[in-house]
Amino acid sequence: MRLLVLFLALALPALAAAHSWIVCTDYLENNGWYWDDAKCRGWPRAATKFNIRFGAFGTQNNYRWRLDNHPEEKALCRTNRNDDKWYDADTPIAAYYLGQKVVLPHPANNHVSESKCRSRGQIDWENLMFVVDGDEDPCCINSTKLIQIMDMGVSPYGWDHPDEVLSTYPKPGFQNVPRFCEDPEDAMGTYNFTVPMDMAPGRHIFVWKWIRDPAVSPFTTCWEADVFATKAERDHHYLHTGRSTEDAWDFYQIHNIVDGMIMDPVDPSVNEIITG
Template sequence: MKVQITLFISLLFFGGVLSHSWIACTDYLQENGDYWSSSLCRAYARHGHQFTPKDNFGIDTGYDYNGLSENKPCKTVRDDNSAYNSEYPMAVYYAGQKVVIAHPTKNHVAETCTNKYIPDSGNEVFISQVNPSKDPKLSEFRSRLVADLGVSPFGHSRTQAEITTYPKPGYQNAPKFCENMDKALATAAFYLPADLAEGRYTFMWEWGFNHNNDDYTSCWEADVVSSKSERDRKLSSQGLPVREPEVLHGKSLAKAPPSISGGPGTQAPVTQPPVTRPPPSRTTTSFPIPTGGSSGSTMQCLDTCFKQCYSCN
């Protein structure tokens, strides 16, 4: 029992340290895609040229960020001149466009090659007011929700079929995860509001891993234009493809967004409360011990971390 408790405590902290991810591409040309290809990425997150090398998808460079605070919601300070270049351009969207974003899985998917207890506690995309001079405060971002990307299925009550069927909502939409658990491609899709005013915006993706005290963010800028033809003209001038994203594995999970403006040329706040997540679960629950323990044994554990760290019998 002493060995079991020591193992539990060690992995409890180990699991918390390793949770991380970030947005690598802010305009990807495959929804529910199988494999990363830099040729399918038209735009990158802020300072992507420093942190997210296009030919080494998912490599750890310290770009993951879960130290967010009210006055620092993003990893790096906004500086549009240094954050993007011709190889890692800023996104250009049109009002009403479907946008696909991409991130590496970093081992955080409930699947047959891991276990069904790896959690996902929420994924959202938020937007600033038009033409901001600096990053909004965290609470301001959270009051302007563009897309709720859902929560991936996980946990004791989920069947094997549920966790292995794609596309999935939420963070874990990675059909080829088991081929490369650390660096597999995951994607999510959402629509921009059709009444979004033209101008430059800052977007923030937020992912809750274990609970609402374990959030990760990535930020990026995008120029929003009024029509697809104007977007295509700007992309063509950069030598970028103008086609819309293809959908793999059956269907798109992108949902219609809320109205975000008060009409052409205006920019009223979103009429919804700020996004909040439930408080972290700290209930003590009995679960089977990890594979390799004595048959039929159980141990008491904090369910929010135990279920993401172990393959339980």
């Protein structure tokens, strides 16, 4: 009985908080350890309304959006599209170029199978990226206007995996949260997806879909981004709007990490960009 009570005490808070959303729509560090809003160049819809930028990372629970069991009865997006209303100078629309790797941070909200500090049974079921065919929000998650552009994989979970697998980063899918054990509720995870080379330049609606468990309805986040044919065109746009033109770097490629500790930078020039 004591073991059952202990299990419930550990598991129930995690289940209650197992939700998430995309915080930034163009982040400069892939597989990073800690959130830094200075590395964010684009924001999801209504980021100002829900205090996504200036609030503490992971605490904007009213921004989460979980569809119901009948998606046609609930809007696909947390807010209806209104570019003039939902974006401003503090939370601008992202800009991408064809072939760009785009990094998307999200809060863990307890949902990671991490052998060092959490149950192994936190499921990760589906992590997909869509672009919308057209300028209006689709009716629902099953709409034919949602075009899948990437499957971002799923994270390992369960008792069949050794500790080394569950505690080794980066990971595919939602549970790519390297500093999870330091703050299971609000630690940062990151995804990445690639902008298709055949996408038409212009402004598009993007939709993230996460199913944490097949028994739970999908979570979504929606945003707009201006897509340019080349990096040079995108860079011109970002310079004109006062934003960095750097390509995203990978945390694990620029640091020498031993047993979860940063020993020294691998690429001093990139490290200088980050810290300078």
